[in-house]
Amino acid sequence: MGAKKLYLEYCYYYDHYLRRRRLLVCIAICVCMLWYKLQENRLAKRHIKYGSMLQRDLERERRLNRLYNGTEANCISELCMRKFVSHRLCCHLRSRGLLEDTINVSIEEQVAMFLKFVGHRWTNRSVGFEFLRSGETVLLLWMQLLARMTRRLTTRRVMKIMIMMMIYSMTCQTMLSQ
Secondary structure (H helix, E strand, C coil): CHHHHHHHHHHHHHHHHHHHHHHHHHHHHHHHHHHHHHHHHHHHHHCCCCCCHHHHHHHHHHHHHHHHHCCHHHHHHHHCCCHHHHHHHHHHHHHHCCCCCCCCCCHHHHHHHHHHHHHHCCCHHHHHHHCCCCHHHHHHHHHHHHHHHCCCCCHHHHHHHHHHHHHHHHHHHHHHHC
8 A cells, every 4th residue: 555655646746747847838938929029029119111211312412402503593592592602601600610410411401491481481391391301300400500590699689680581581572572
């Protein structure tokens, strides 16, 4: 009877051991599957596709090239100033450190956006559409340009600049209506 009892006890513990082992294997498989799903979701979130940025950049470059290196009449109708004046303005802003080229937006494009706002009374949305930019980018560049232009100026000089901008806006409107 002692051997039978030992054998039954051994079978009971061995069966218990096998159940625990199976349970641990199932838990390990579930943990691996959960880890795999989390990694899959994490990788899917990293690779968001926005479309071909190269095409957008080439289109922006073509538009700016046509604007700044095209005909004089095109520059006057778009920016309400001659090409050499716009080039001098951009060089002046660059040399004084009032504007800086960013990774995605050049000073020339920033100035063109600003002149569209002021000269043609365009909205944020229309400037963003014209220059293939988001509204957030356009608004951020607008605010930075105004802040940098008025950073070291007194209230009197800011008022003079505002009056000059109003005169510029009025002359652009009269030029476009003719």
